[in-house]
Amino acid sequence: MIYITRRERFNAAHRLFRPEYSDEENFAVFGKCSNPQWHGHNYTLYVTVKGAIDPHTGFLVDLKWLSELIREKVINKVDHKNLNLEVDFMHGKIPTAENIAMAIWHELSEAVTAAGAALHTVRVEETENNSAEYRGE
Amino acid sequence: MIYITRRERFNAAHRLFRPEYSDEENFAVFGKCSNPQWHGHNYTLYVTVKGAIDPHTGFLVDLKWLSELIREKVINKVDHKNLNLEVDFMHGKIPTAENIAMAIWHELSEAVTAAGAALHTVRVEETENNSAEYRGE
Amino acid sequence: MIYITRRERFNAAHRLFRPEYSDEENFAVFGKCSNPQWHGHNYTLYVTVKGAIDPHTGFLVDLKWLSELIREKVINKVDHKNLNLEVDFMHGKIPTAENIAMAIWHELSEAVTAAGAALHTVRVEETENNSAEYRGE
Amino acid sequence: MIYITRRERFNAAHRLFRPEYSDEENFAVFGKCSNPQWHGHNYTLYVTVKGAIDPHTGFLVDLKWLSELIREKVINKVDHKNLNLEVDFMHGKIPTAENIAMAIWHELSEAVTAAGAALHTVRVEETENNSAEYRGE
Amino acid sequence: MIYITRRERFNAAHRLFRPEYSDEENFAVFGKCSNPQWHGHNYTLYVTVKGAIDPHTGFLVDLKWLSELIREKVINKVDHKNLNLEVDFMHGKIPTAENIAMAIWHELSEAVTAAGAALHTVRVEETENNSAEYRGE
Amino acid sequence: MIYITRRERFNAAHRLFRPEYSDEENFAVFGKCSNPQWHGHNYTLYVTVKGAIDPHTGFLVDLKWLSELIREKVINKVDHKNLNLEVDFMHGKIPTAENIAMAIWHELSEAVTAAGAALHTVRVEETENNSAEYRGE
Numbered sequence A, B, C, D, E, F: 001m002i003y004i005t006r007r008e009r010f011n012a013a014h015r016l017f018r019p020e021y022s023d024e025e026n027f028a029v030f031g032k033c034s035n036p037q038w039h040g041h042n043y044t045l046y047v048t049v050k051g052a053i054d055p056h057t058g059f060l061v062d063l064k065w066l067s068e069l070i071r072e073k074v075i076n077k078v079d080h081k082n083l084n085l086e087v088d089f090m091h092g093k094i095p096t097a098e099n100i101a102m103a104i105w106h107e108l109s110e111a112v113t114a115a116g117a118a119l120h121t122v123r124v125e126e127t128e129n130n131s132a133e134y135r136g137e
Helices: A023-034 A063-078 A097-114 B023-034 B063-078 B097-114 C023-034 C063-078 C097-114 D023-034 D063-078 D097-114 E023-034 E063-078 E097-114 F023-034 F063-078 F097-114
Strands: A002-014 A039-051 A118-125 A130-134 B002-014 B039-051 B118-125 B130-134 C002-014 C039-051 C118-125 C130-134 D002-014 D039-051 D118-125 D130-134 E002-014 E039-051 E118-125 E130-134 F002-014 F039-051 F118-125 F130-134
Touching: A002 A063, A002 D097, A039 A063, A039 A097, A063 A097, A097 A118, A097 A130, A097 C002, B002 B063, B002 F097, B039 B063, B039 B097, B063 B097, B097 B118, B097 B130, B097 E002, C002 C063, C039 C063, C039 C097, C063 C097, C097 C118, C097 C130, C097 D002, D002 D063, D039 D063, D039 D097, D063 D097, D097 D118, D097 D130, E002 E063, E039 E063, E039 E097, E063 E097, E097 E118, E097 E130, E097 F002, F002 F063, F039 F063, F039 F097, F063 F097, F097 F118, F097 F130
Parallel strands: A039 B039, C039 F039, D039 E039
Antiparallel strands: A002 A039, A002 B039, A002 D130, A039 A118, A039 B002, A118 A130, A130 C002, B002 B039, B002 F130, B039 B118, B118 B130, B130 E002, C002 C039, C002 F039, C039 C118, C039 F002, C118 C130, C130 D002, D002 D039, D002 E039, D039 D118, D039 E002, D118 D130, E002 E039, E039 E118, E118 E130, E130 F002, F002 F039, F039 F118, F118 F130
16 A cells, blocks of 8 residues: 655635624624635645555656646636636535645545556645645545 | 845735736736735735944834834724725835835835935845845836 | 644743752753743744634634633733743743743643544644654654 | 644656566556556655644654665665666556555554554555555555 | 846756766765766746836836746746756856856847847856856846 | 755744743743743754756756755754754744844855855745744845
8 A cells, every 4th residue: 555645726815704604793603714805826736646656657646646636626717716706616615725725635536546546645735824735435 | 335224024915907808818927826815924024124223223214113103104004904905005006016015115215215214225025935135217 | 634733833931940050050951942031932832723613603612712722721821921931831940942842731631622523633733843753652 | 633744755757567468468458557668757756644642742753764765664665766667666566546545554563563553555646637545554 | 128027937857967077976976966876956947137118018128028038038948857958058067057157148148139228147046055156147 | 047946844832932931021021922831843844945957967957866965964953852942053043933033044155155055045934823934135
């Protein structure tokens, strides 16, 4: 069993809020992250996949393939986008780092399994101080 | 003559566009940075100040004072904000890294001079790959 | 189950030694870390908390709350301090990265549990090359 | 139970290929990593060891000892070397990050056990975007 | 006058040696960097360009254009290559960081000038500890 | 003319204070950096040297030589030391980043000149947010 990790990056706008709340109520719960005019981040995404090394190639899976998969399923949908308004897999979800990590897991898991490996963790770094990780548990 | 640098960070939304252009024209000039629904960044700001060391303290200026100045004049106005809509010193400017660096220079320069030092450079890092620096030239 | 991590930093002096030893004996065991006149580090602390996402907020716990908890229970006690002489929760312990990580776990665990989450790991990075992690095992 | 991690670095040349393949076949499988004239990397190695804290020293194991062990068993053999041609423990293996991580595990494991600890993970970072980790499973 | 910097990366093999020397003589001058079987690095390249902000776009030059220029003129020629054997602009030069930086300057300078800006510095980071910068002086 | 930079690191304790002041007066001027029981940092030192490339080696100066010079003249004197009490070249100086950078310049300058190059800058990073640079002006 080996684990490999691919890092990808995207830049997006978002806002943390509940639509049924007033701006004041949203500020009380979400602080400055609730700013109605949006803010944004450079998100760093770490996708870790596990499985057996293919003795023929020495790869678990080709990291180039993993990078292309993440770009097709995730980066192309979120990069330079508004996470609240423009991303199908975030529809109806508050775009916290927690929810983003969990949603990206569901975008990637099936294709990783189909390639003979297993998704191990999805980690989303929102700032150098804050990150969330989902492990499919 | 000594140079000291203070790093500060802010997270903001922005969009690169000219209002007199259509979305297609803006995309042709600004690419995905023109997305009408915004995107955003973790901006890292490096402010470098130069001058003589105060023999009494060993400081050029107290870095705590410099940090507070940057927070008062810049960070409090841009952090978790929309750079196109909510920042007085960016009003009427396209919020490229170049324009942000130049505008922050003008926010800080006078107060640094008043403290007996001189502003040397303002550097704005938009991503790990892209940055702009203004030196007052 | 989701995992979130908050990074905090502190700068402190310390010395690795046993008081019943001579300086020569301490040097034989602890090397230059035993310097009787102290040395110090920029410590980076990573606190990881696990639990369920609150569907109302999309948070496991508010990272701002977690940051404030770490500051109250840990950073305010260790930042710009001497870890051997001034920190209640290090009293009687040799301030290795291992012991610091374990002691910080015990400072934080109860309050994290009271907030409906669980402490998962405390990692202390002493230099870019050396770190220790405690998982409550 | 505590975990400590030591980071070490080495710079090496390598090539991903199977000798029974033509250059075209190797390019089809390994892409530009198959370049017959070699390429290279700054590898970053993270070795994590686990066990009980020695109450006498506050150490799991002395990180200086761990560093010297890694240098003797690994770094001295791979630094400024060709991983395909000059490294005994990579003989007959395609030098992917996966295979390097697994081979380094086998170089270190016995000596770590003999010191009263256990090897937990070996992580090899080939670029800022790509890494592999072996956990002895 | 504004300065913008683009970071790009490439991975390459190289060897420092003079062909008229024996291996022993090369080792005496170049140390382990003279290994006849090659070694390699993850090179990080910082290209800084200076000039006036275009008031129409807020750009000095489009960083996407600068990235593509660097890729066309430099990265495509050096990435996953052997700097001694396969790179036209390094022909006959010892591939030290100093010589690489100077050679890349000459690859880029004319095209940057043609775009209405001026090349300011080319910096090549060979490891986290070692870098060279050329300023056209 | 080429510029090369070598990074070195050291860990030290220090305190900012004037001995003729009371603890209260020192706290008013130097804040928590005046803690009488010391604190410390992981200092990162960047030494930049300039001059002509030696056509015989492709080096300005051998970076291994520069590293050894910095270790002999600086690192061996400050690493795991108390900057106020144990470092000859800091004697009688308040160990601010500004004063450390200037003092290290004077430790290195003559030997760099004797090697046929010139010292360009000495930069001392005290934390990820704070640094000072001296250029011999």
